[in-house]
Amino acid sequence: MLRFSANLSMLFTEVPELERPAAARRAGFDAVEVQFPYDHDAAAWQRALQEAGVELALCNVPAGDLMAGGQGLAGVPGREAEYREAVRQAAEVARVLRPRTINVLAGCPDPQHERERCLDTLAANLAHTADVMGELAIGVVTEAVNTVDRPGYLIDTSRAAFELIDRVGRANLRLQYDIYHMQVMEGDLIRTLRSHCARIGHIQFADNPGRHEPGTGEIHFAKVFEAIAAMPYDGFVGAEYVPSGRTEDTLGWLGARR
Numbered sequence: 001m002l003r004f005s006a007n008l009s010m011l012f013t014e015v016p017e018l019e020r021p022a023a024a025r026r027a028g029f030d031a032v033e034v035q036f037p038y039d040h041d042a043a044a045w046q047r048a049l050q051e052a053g054v055e056l057a058l059c060n061v062p063a064g065d066l067m068a069g070g071q072g073l074a075g076v077p078g079r080e081a082e083y084r085e086a087v088r089q090a091a092e093v094a095r096v097l098r099p100r101t102i103n104v105l106a107g108c109p110d111p112q113h114e115r116e117r118c119l120d121t122l123a124a125n126l127a128h129t130a131d132v133m134g135e136l137a138i139g140v141v142t143e144a145v146n147t148v149d150r151p152g153y154l155i156d157t158s159r160a161a162f163e164l165i166d167r168v169g170r171a172n173l174r175l176q177y178d179i180y181h182m183q184v185m186e187g188d189l190i191r192t193l194r195s196h197c198a199r200i201g202h203i204q205f206a207d208n209p210g211r212h213e214p215g216t217g218e219i220h221f222a223k224v225f226e227a228i229a230a231m232p233y234d235g236f237v238g239a240e241y242v243p244s245g246r247t248e249d250t251l252g253w254l255g256a257r258r
Contacts, residue, residue, distance in 0.1 A: 002229050004254060005031035005057040007204070007240040011247045018044060021052035027247070028254055031057040031100075033204075033238050038062060038089065042096035049097065056099040057236040058141075058176075058202055061129060062086040063105045072107025074142075075122035075154040083125050091132050100236070101139040101202050103176050104129055108152040118154055123167045130170035141201040143176035146184035149211075157185055158192055162199065174201030180241070183208045183219055190227045197231045206241030213241050214253040221253060 006012065006024040015023055018040060024032050032054050037045050049056055064082060066072030073083040090102060104126055109118045130140045144161045145153040155161050161175050177200045179189055186192075193200070205224075207217030214221035228237060243250040 002225060003031065003236050004029055005033050005055075005236040005238045007033040007035070007238055009033070009035035010240055010242060014246060018048045021048045021054050023247075025052040025054050027251055029054065029239075031055040031236050033058040033236075033240065035060050036062060036067075037093060037097065042093045045093075046096050056097050057238060058101045058103055059090075059093070059097070059099050060103045060105060061090045063107065066105055066107050071109055072105055074104050074125045075106040075118045076109045077113050077117050077121045080121065080125065084128065087125075087129050087132055090129075091136065094133065094136055094138055099138060101141050101176075102129070102133050103202070104140060104142045106142060106145075106154040108150060109154055111152070115154075119164065119167070122154060123164060126164070126168045126173060127170055130168065130173045134170070134172045138172075139201050140170070140173045141176035142173070143178050143204075144181060144185065145178070146181040148184055149181075158182060158196070162196065165199065174199050176200075176202040176204065178204045178240070179219065179224065180204070180206035180208055180211055189219070189224055193224075193227060193233075194231060197233050200233065200235070202235050202238065203228065203233070204238040204240040206239075210244075211242050212244045213239075213250040216244055 006029040008020040012020040012023040021032055037059050064073040073079050073086055106122050133140050144155045144157050147153050147156045165173055207214050207219050209217055
């Protein structure tokens with residue numbers, strides 16, 4: 001049976017952030033994701049999640065200036081100290097909120113940095129993150145991101161992500177497979193999911209083009225969801241899309257899976 005989570009950084013933005021867990025629960029979600037739960041006190045998030053009766057499936061390690069168009073932290077040589085501070089902050093929040101998984105965004109290093117050096121930096125930072133989160137019994141994932149939306153993103157295919165994960169060599173490090181990003185970069189979604197199911201720690205989705213809800217683009221989500229449901233996958237499937245209207249009006253796909 002599929003277990004869906006709602007990404008509250010993109011869905012239910014019609015209401016204030018701390019009211020979104022309850023909105024997601026009313027809509028039928030049992031879990032939520034928050035990209036960066038650092039603008040509110042962790043205790044406030046904890047109350048909102050507990051009162052709504054939802055689990056926190058995923059959040060990200062702080063990514064510095066990445067979301068504002070900068071390089072980010074994890075894969076950028078020279079920013080190792082900043083990244084370790086970000087991991088410390090993420091661990092403090094994780095102790096309270098107990099997310100199932102923490103995601104690390106590789107970033108978009110400046111072309112002045114040699115790619116191999118960036119990969120070495122990212123691998124070391126991922127190893128550190130996996131060690132810190134492993135002490136809290138929390139999984140770590142990293143994702144491949146398409147370079148159409150994010151030019152210069154360091155890890156842009158599932159193959160590159162798996163090579164990186166192999167380089168790091170930590171048992172609690174797996175891939176966050178984003179269906180939207182991988183449809184843009186490589187397609188072959190179901191084959192990849194089936195082939196690498198054991199190495200996938202979290203799945204996210206949006207349709208393409210547009211990054212809107214299922215049914216607005218080219219992806220045959222009925223088949224994709226059917227395939228995931230048949231796999232020995234034990235994680236959540238996260239709705240991380242830009243609603244084409246009010247969030248509640250874009251959840252027809254969720255009703256179809258109940």
